[in-house]
Amino acid sequence: MNATLRHTGWVLRSNPVTTFAAGGALAMVIVAILSPWIAPFDPVASNVPNALQPPSLTHWAGTDQLGRDIFSRLIAAAKLDLAIAASAVGLSFAVGAVIGSFCGYRGGRLDRAVGRIVDVLMAFPLFVLAMALVAALGNRVENIIIATAIINLPFYIRFARAEVNVRRNAGWVEAARAGGDSHMSIVLHFLLPNILPTMAVQISLNLGWAILNAAGLSFLGLGVQAPTPEWGIMVAEGARFISTGQWWLVTFPGLALMLAVLCFNLLGDGLRDILDPRMRT
């Protein structure tokens, strides 16, 4: 255990950008969890006389058209946005990795069929699919999660399939069969643990994408509804004031989105570099 800790420490020290990203992601999660206690103002309490104030020492990110403190709303929104992204990615990872691994290991006609379907799905404009799904299922948080999970699914299936495919004929897989393992046990005990590190990279990258997706849906008015604090909605509400020069209404939620996605993407890239220096892109 001690050796693992020391190794992790070494990895973090030699990858400052990844360390920074990991720290940022961690900080964001902590802020999101603690949001009810650390927000300086009530994120939903309107105060019309105080509307559209530019950033100041009291209101770090200014106030919106109803006089609500944007900074407090950002913090409150972090919880919702991160929760949506994490549940969606978790869901699609769990389902996708299992389907993908079994297909990739089994091969044959079923695998080819799944592969083709996944290819078609991936090339299809997935955002349109998500829009249609949310519209059909209703504007609720669960449905955004489901829609985001569904459009993430093809990536995981494809990824797990490819990763398992390159390993299914490896000597150690055949050796495991000679050692008395069933096919099922090989997938669960040998292949899944082996593809997990590379999947972690994918998870981190997809978290960013899922955040963007959920925010995009609510920006269109298809996801979470106002007055719930959510980054996409805040941008949508602020959009009306951009042409009159109240830039902070859009900029700060935009920045929050950007930071969140940036941290997860850098973390993913860093993980990939640590796992395989040749993949550096």
Place this chain on the structure above:
Amino acid sequence: MSGPLLQVEDLHVSFSTRGGIVEAVRGISFSVAPGKTLAIVGESGSGKSVTAYAVTQLLDTSARIARGQIRFRGQDITRADAAQMQALRGAAVSMVFQSPRSALNPIRSIGRQIMDAVGAHHALPKAAQRARALELLQAVRIPEDRFDAYPGELSGGMCQRVLIAMAIAGSPALLIADEPTTGLDVTTQKAVMDLLARLIVERNMSLILITHDLGLAAQYCADVAVMQQGKMVEQAPAAALFRNPQHEYTRKLVAASPTFNSTVADLVSAMPATDRPGCRPERSVERREGSTAPLLEAHNLIKRYANATAVGDVSFSLKRGESLGVVGESGSGKSTISRMVCRLIDQDGGRIVFNGSDIGTIPARDFHASPLRRDIQIVFQDPHDSLNPRFSAFDCIAHPVRRLLKLTGTALQRRVAESAERCGLSPDLLPRFPHQLSGGQKARIGIARAIAVEPRLLVLDEPTAALDVSVQAIVLKLLDDLRRDEGLAFLFVSHDLNVVRMMCEHIIVMRQGQIVESGASKGLFAAPKAAYTRDLLAAIPHFEPEPVLAAEA
């Protein structure tokens, strides 16, 4: 012109890696005279290829010539700039590479690629380039109608000929061939090397052959230099070097290379006992006679894939404690047989009877639960690939013991330790992970894992094909000792006839899924009946130069 064509003096090449500076070549000197042939021989990591790339400055960007001098026709090219080197490459010094398929551009026709080589040094009109490319195709014995073919449509041997055609297109004075036939079948290897040798003589070129194969070096080169860990330990005319090796490492290498008449004990004879843990020190004992009852019988085995028959109607049998060799080139179906016998894949026809019970009727997917699973174990070709990267050496060996013998706790640990010790693995290696172990150690773990469940039949699928000769020698000796001590039966699959002859009493020779010839190994080697077997035997490079010289005289 007198004087050497290429002269290398005190060459040092170092790589900058994450772990710091690594010296790959540490002060070597050699020279090649015009029209002469030199082989640089060494095992993996000896720095032989790095030397070749240093001469043509095609080294990796992380590598650097730290010291020394390279002179070509008396001119110092050690620090020649890009333009100078470009003028030299192809026109004065050319290279032929390992893995010919990937050395050719997959989306450019071979004719165009040869034209590129022609046009690199002579500004010829397209038609003249084409005519010259066609000549070159002819020179390497490729039919003209393959001019527009893409590398993917050609066999490995053909691709290597294309590379040779490209290499000689600029009429260079020196050709450097880096393991040109590694990965090719032995008969293809002979054809490619014979062609290369003929072109060298016809065009009065010099050749540097980089190889791990002593036989190849002896057969095709006048001089041989032996490298070990970045240093050149010995350099001599081929005949002298093999008849009377001076350096300890050369002696070890020569002894470890299987020949037509060596025995397993001979291979390790030049090695100190500390180099070969697990092998018995004494010369081989009496071979235990196999009983008469067959342990394994295969009747009319057939395996078909989508559009080809991998194995067509093959029958053989194997007695207790006996060793049967299956020999063939790639595509002969030998590995398919090993996997069917091992019940990793299903056969499409035929019966497999093990110890009296018809195991062929048990589908491969259910065989893991059969009580006979522990009786048939397998050792794989690539020792690295056959170990789960996330398992420690201990877990690798312990896993089948847990599954098949249901041992746990101290009983499990004792069994793993015993098995590891039997294979010459010291206990402090057991907590390590595969990437922390050497190739030889990984091979031992693969064997320890297979024998830990005390099988009666061990299927060996090219167990030493990925290993250096000195490691191969030790592993072969270990396997031979194990068989005698434990009374194991072997099904030994290999492309290497010499290895099979040493390890097995009986041999079947396969080609394209069919048995070409079978019989006791002694008789089969002394008087091969099938023409294909004779071709195979003739194609093996060998380094006993006396009979060849005698025949020529």
Place this chain on the structure above:
Amino acid sequence: MAVFRSIGRRVGRRFVASLPALLGVVVFTFLLMRVLPGDPAAFFASGPNAGQEEIDELRRQLGLDRPIPEQLVRYLYDIATGHLGRSITTGQPVVRDLAERLPASLELSLCGLVLALALALPLGIIAALRPGSPIDHGVRFLCTLGVCVPTFVSGLLLIYAFYVLLGIAPDPTGRLDIFAAAPPDITGFLMIDFVLVGDLAGLRAAAAQLLLPAITMALFVLAPLARMTRASLMTVLGSDFIRTARSIGMTPWRVIMVYALRNALLPVLTIVGIVFSTMLGANVLVEKVFSWPGIGSYALDALVASDYAPVQGFVLLIAVLFVIVNLTIDILYGIADPRVSIE
């Protein structure tokens, strides 16, 4: 010629193979729209106090009182005969609405793609040729940033910078300034139409209007394209056949142009197909930000209004576009990679 015949066969096969996907999309959207919670009949009845009879009448008119399978068969028949229904919001046939708006969306997406390619390819190539250099790090930074900023935020910020602050961009609503005269509708692509009638001032106005949304689009897809170009060229440059090309004394320039680039662009071509598909989806967001009268904003309005037919038509159109894009990529790929035509 054999090459083209085999590409033809391949494209034909791919087309046939994509038919089930198309059918799947149609059935899927149909079912999706039928489980939509909003009842369009209730929505479009005269008002909140509309009587049950009025709603039932509307329902009958829209064919909503039939069993679902029957509705599906009718729907499929309608699609086959080119009837996509009528939009309740605009009152026009959906086919006509979509045909009017499609050029706007395509003009935007294509300009965005061309812009992105014009930037991404050189950037990716330079970064790959000089790995570890400041340019490489710069490209890496730009790409990382590019994927992090959502299109709707970058679009709004561009508007703020160039329209509000600097005042050099035109009012970011629609395809043309309200005071400018529209060209005759020839192709539907404004810029092409202006060129056709020789109206250069109009062309400038249309281009100025298009620039910000197109840049927004381009920023969005710049990262994957540049990354792929870099990664793919790096892989090719490290491969054995590049070493062979160098070993025969080819000039470095020729090695890069003839051997490396052509091979490296093959994976980029595949990515272009996927990127274009993504852009079709992202269109919805950009069109909303810039009030661009394309199919995306049309579908969005319909979606919010529980108007089935336009949404179904939109998804179907996207699916058809997607098939066309993929076939085009296939043809290009077949020409560029001989291995495809061999097998």
